Amino acid sequence: MFNLTKAFLFKVRKDAASKTALIFAVALAVFFWGLFLLIYSKSEPKICTGQTILALVSTPTQGYGLVLPAIIATMVVGEFSTGVIRNKVIAGNSKFKIFTSLFVLNAIYSIVLYGICMVVGLLLGTIVGGFNPNGIGVVGLMTFMMGTFAGELLGRLVIMGFFIIVMISAFATSLATIFRSVGPCIPIVIISVFLLTILSITMPYSKGGYYLDGLTKFNPAFAGCFVEREPFEGDWYMVMYSNLFISDERFNWSLISSSVYTVIFYVVGLIPFLKRDLK
Amino acid sequence: MNIVETTELSKIYSGKAAVNGVSMHIPEGSIYGFVGENGSGKTTIMRLLTGLATPSKGSFTLFGVKNNEMKIYAARKQISAIVEATSLVPSMTAIDNIIYQENYLGVKLKKEERMELLKIVHLDQTGKKKVKNFSLGMRQRLGIAMALMNKPKLMLLDEPLNGLDPQGIAELRDLLIEINKNEGITILISSHILSELEKIATTYGFISHGRLIEEVTVDELQNRCRKSTTINVEDVKKAEEVITKEGIKDYKAFPNGDIIVYDDIDIGEFISNLYKNKIKIHTVNSSDESVEEYYLNLVKGE
Numbered sequence: 001m002f003n004l005t006k007a008f009l010f011k012v013r014k015d016a017a018s019k020t021a022l023i024f025a026v027a028l029a030v031f032f033w034g035l036f037l038l039i040y041s042k043s044e045p046k047i048c049t050g051q052t053i054l055a056l057v058s059t060p061t062q063g064y065g066l067v068l069p070a071i072i073a074t075m076v077v078g079e080f081s082t083g084v085i086r087n088k089v090i091a092g093n094s095k096f097k098i099f100t101s102l103f104v105l106n107a108i109y110s111i112v113l114y115g116i117c118m119v120v121g122l123l124l125g126t127i128v129g130g131f132n133p134n135g136i137g138v139v140g141l142m143t144f145m146m147g148t149f150a151g152e153l154l155g156r157l158v159i160m161g162f163f164i165i166v167m168i169s170a171f172a173t174s175l176a177t178i179f180r181s182v183g184p185c186i187p188i189v190i191i192s193v194f195l196l197t198i199l200s201i202t203m204p205y206s207k208g209g210y211y212l213d214g215l216t217k218f219n220p221a222f223a224g225c226f227v228e229r230e231p232f233e234g235d236w237y238m239v240m241y242s243n244l245f246i247s248d249e250r251f252n253w254s255l256i257s258s259s260v261y262t263v264i265f266y267v268v269g270l271i272p273f274l275k276r277d278l279k
Numbered sequence: 280m281n282i283v284e285t286t287e288l289s290k291i292y293s294g295k296a297a298v299n300g301v302s303m304h305i306p307e308g309s310i311y312g313f314v315g316e317n318g319s320g321k322t323t324i325m326r327l328l329t330g331l332a333t334p335s336k337g338s339f340t341l342f343g344v345k346n347n348e349m350k351i352y353a354a355r356k357q358i359s360a361i362v363e364a365t366s367l368v369p370s371m372t373a374i375d376n377i378i379y380q381e382n383y384l385g386v387k388l389k390k391e392e393r394m395e396l397l398k399i400v401h402l403d404q405t406g407k408k409k410v411k412n413f414s415l416g417m418r419q420r421l422g423i424a425m426a427l428m429n430k431p432k433l434m435l436l437d438e439p440l441n442g443l444d445p446q447g448i449a450e451l452r453d454l455l456i457e458i459n460k461n462e463g464i465t466i467l468i469s470s471h472i473l474s475e476l477e478k479i480a481t482t483y484g485f486i487s488h489g490r491l492i493e494e495v496t497v498d499e500l501q502n503r504c505r506k507s508t509t510i511n512v513e514d515v516k517k518a519e520e521v522i523t524k525e526g527i528k529d530y531k532a533f534p535n536g537d538i539i540v541y542d543d544i545d546i547g548e549f550i551s552n553l554y555k556n557k558i559k560i561h562t563v564n565s566s567d568e569s570v571e572e573y574y575l576n577l578v579k580g581e
Binding site: 007010015278 | 365367
């Protein structure tokens with residue numbers, strides 16, 4: 001396992017795909033920051049702050065979560081197509097070890113990239129508008145001013161983000177291992193993440209759709225979505241408003257569901273990898 | 280001692296046997312030439328030995344370790360292989376590919392050792408050139424260098440001469456002979472270029488349609504393939520006296536009446552001499568086969 005980790009780290013340093021991934025992580029943070037700067041440059045109180053940009057890039061399914069699967073899938077498929085996996089087997093590593101190391105290291109790498117994305121966003125936002133100069137809340141831009149530093153919300157967003165990013169990385173790793181080709185793998189994983197986001201936004205809007213309440217527990221992205229149903233039964237009119245906090249229940253369910261999915265993706269990827277011959 | 284032994288090894292794909300009950304034996308220190316037509320099962324056997332595929336039936340041992348034992352992973356650490364294609368990361372340089380492989384092999388080479396490896400395969404001047412810009416021959420040679428990295432006890436080389444120019448073939452051939460003799464590395468090599476295989480192999484395995492037809496040592500094969508005249512006589516002892524009188528030195532006599540003469544002789548005169556000495560001759564045969572012809576004759580009936 002140690003040797004496989006060393007090899008992974010060396011590849012991250014030298015391989016073109018991993019360099020591209022790093023560039024994407026920085027570029028995405030710069031993009032969000034630039035977009036906000038452009039739109040809200042003259043707004044008073046300031047909206048483009050460190051806190052706002054951090055919150056924005058911390059929402060994994062809407063930002064880096066859509067880029068990451070393509071990166072991870074490309075890297076994993078590359079291991080197959082260049083014959084590196086084959087070499088690892090010939091070198092006397094068990095398939096179990098190879099898949100597990102690939103899975104774990106991809107997850108760690110995803111966290112690092114996601115972290116870089118957040119740090120760059122935070123720094124750029126803070127340089128321009130300060131971290132939280134006017135007490136503008138993280139999602140103040142959506143509805144109204146929250147007036148306070150949303151530390152707990154930010155903290156929970158980041159933790160949930162890491163869990164979801166690991167889940168997305170797991171999904172991409174497993175699919176890439178099953179398909180061993182970028183072609184079907186990247187569209188499937190990106191569309192799935194996108195659907196996760198769409199579902200998390202639309203779930204609260206269903207008329208009298210309380211049956212969906214249960215389902216929201218199984219959507220890890222839901223907790224990070226700043227939308228809730230207006231609590232007037234039978235009314236189509238829904239109010240979008242910002243949460244000052246993510247409830248314990250939402251937060252816990254997000255962590256549980258993303259962890260369970262991660263384990264499922266691990267098993268789903270591992271079994272065919274162990275059973276199928278390598279080309 | 281056999282470094283590799285397979286017992287009734289089979290691999291079935293979609294109901295069709297790619298390898299069918301193969302029992303082969305690779306002696307330690309040998310260069311085992313694997314000869315067979317396209318799709319005969321050579322590559323599949325190498326894939327089974329390296330763990331890239333799992334046997335459908337039968338078993339094999341590597342260094343005495345059976346394929347279903349946990350120790351097989353440790354045994355595989357003593358082998359290196361180039362099966363089907365050389366596995367390289369195209370966006371890295373030759374030296375980076377070597378370091379990358381060092382990492383997952385758990386080997387640590389010094390800078391000079393890496394350069395020495397590249398020097399052996401004449402790639403020491405490639406500098407920062409990425410592998411994606413290498414020719415097929417260069418990639419092949421880099422693959423060989425990487426296969427030598429962990430100082431293996433067994434090398435499995437599937438068509439390593441493909442894509443090499445005549446000079447490259449000669450260099451690789453010399454290199455394989457050298458590492459076999461000096462390092463004691465056992466080599467299993469398949470190639471379509473039988474004339475080249477003839478120059479290096481010490482044991483042959485002839486395979487056709489997934490079945491191993493014959494396994495012979497180079498001496499046995501030479502005896503079968505050498506230019507020779509085989510005469511079957513009634514009285515071998517008497518015939519030997521005549522042969523000695525004739526000054527023929529390189530011959531073999533067998534109790535069944537066969538006498539194989541390897542010296543260049545005038546067959547007509549020789550038969551006439553035997554006849555004069557009242558030795559009854561049953562049959563006379565001349566043969567002059569190359570390994571290729573031998574193989575083709577062998578698989579004719581398959």
